[in-house]
Amino acid sequence: MENKKKLFREIGRYGAIGLEMGIAVVIGILVGFWMDSLFNTKPWLTLVFMLFGIAAGFKGLFRVLKYVEKNGLTDKE
Amino acid sequence: MEGHDITWVSKLPFNDSFTSFLQSDSIPSFLRLGEDGNVFHVYHAILVVLILTVLVFIGYGKRSEDLVPEGRISIRNILEVLVEQLLKLIDNTMGHEGKKFLPLIGTLAIFILFCNLLGLIPGFLPPTDNINTTAACAIPVFFFYHYIGVRRHGWRYVKQFIGPFWPIAPLMFPIEVISHLARPLSLSLRLFGNITGDHIILAMSYGFILALGLGIFVSGIQALVFILLSMMYMSNALAEEH
Numbered sequence: 001m002e003n004k005k006k007l008f009r010e011i012g013r014y015g016a017i018g019l020e021m022g023i024a025v026v027i028g029i030l031v032g033f034w035m036d037s038l039f040n041t042k043p044w045l046t047l048v049f050m051l052f053g054i055a056a057g058f059k060g061l062f063r064v065l066k067y068v069e070k071n072g073l074t075d076k077e
Numbered sequence: 078m079e080g081h082d083i084t085w086v087s088k089l090p091f092n093d094s095f096t097s098f099l100q101s102d103s104i105p106s107f108l109r110l111g112e113d114g115n116v117f118h119v120y121h122a123i124l125v126v127l128i129l130t131v132l133v134f135i136g137y138g139k140r141s142e143d144l145v146p147e148g149r150i151s152i153r154n155i156l157e158v159l160v161e162q163l164l165k166l167i168d169n170t171m172g173h174e175g176k177k178f179l180p181l182i183g184t185l186a187i188f189i190l191f192c193n194l195l196g197l198i199p200g201f202l203p204p205t206d207n208i209n210t211t212a213a214c215a216i217p218v219f220f221f222y223h224y225i226g227v228r229r230h231g232w233r234y235v236k237q238f239i240g241p242f243w244p245i246a247p248l249m250f251p252i253e254v255i256s257h258l259a260r261p262l263s264l265s266l267r268l269f270g271n272i273t274g275d276h277i278i279l280a281m282s283y284g285f286i287l288a289l290g291l292g293i294f295v296s297g298i299q300a301l302v303f304i305l306l307s308m309m310y311m312s313n314a315l316a317e318e319h
Contacts, residue, residue: 012298012301012302012305012306013302013305013306013309015302016263016267016302016306019263019266019267020256020259020260020263023259023262023263023266024255024256024259027255027258027259027262028255031251031255049251049255052251052252052255053255055252056251056252056253056255056256056259057256057259059252059253059256060256060259063256063313064309067309067313
């Protein structure tokens, strides 16, 4: 039972990365789109900020991996 | 969501006047309620708060200074087990310095759990199947972990945003800002999406005990995931500069 509880906890923690990566790209595109309409530079800022968004998604993944490296895959009880 | 206008809340005496007040011109346009909008989730959230308050008053009303727990299963014992488990979870995830964040994390956990569970009772909606409720839970977490980060590290907290060395700062800054903005959004969207889907499945298949079991499972897991991620963000903000 204790093991199962831990498993769900881990699934929750690492399953969260997927949504965060996707949303980072969406935020990047939206910010780029908004700035494009602000400065009249279609479509360049959208592309640039989409790349920023993708990088931000991987940054989030990287951060979780760092957390895993520090604390181990499962928490110490 | 057609089924949403037949719950008991639409029969509340003040519902009509309150809804039309929120739709009127006296509310600034960006806060105004839409033409066919409703605020049922607000009533339900208030109901959850009232339920929790009553539970605490029943449990702790009379003999709050007793140290020895009662010998039978009482509301007080259940509440104490819940808080104890939360403390254990916080201790495992954030270490010993996490204990002082129990007020925020515990409030979020219990509020979200009860909000999710309210949706399993026929005739009630889970307040968390509205994005406004979940965003209201996620945005304080966002500001709070930045606040504790700044309080711990001072101006060096900003260093996290500009990367390891100065020349690439213009590149790193938008990346960091976007990855931080993705956090409250993903927190609120995950809870909102899961509970909405769960509520729809439950509404479609009422009478199946399986769907009810699934609902309880999802409610618990989503409350757990929400506080786990909040704790992870907080301990990341508190962590030393890498």
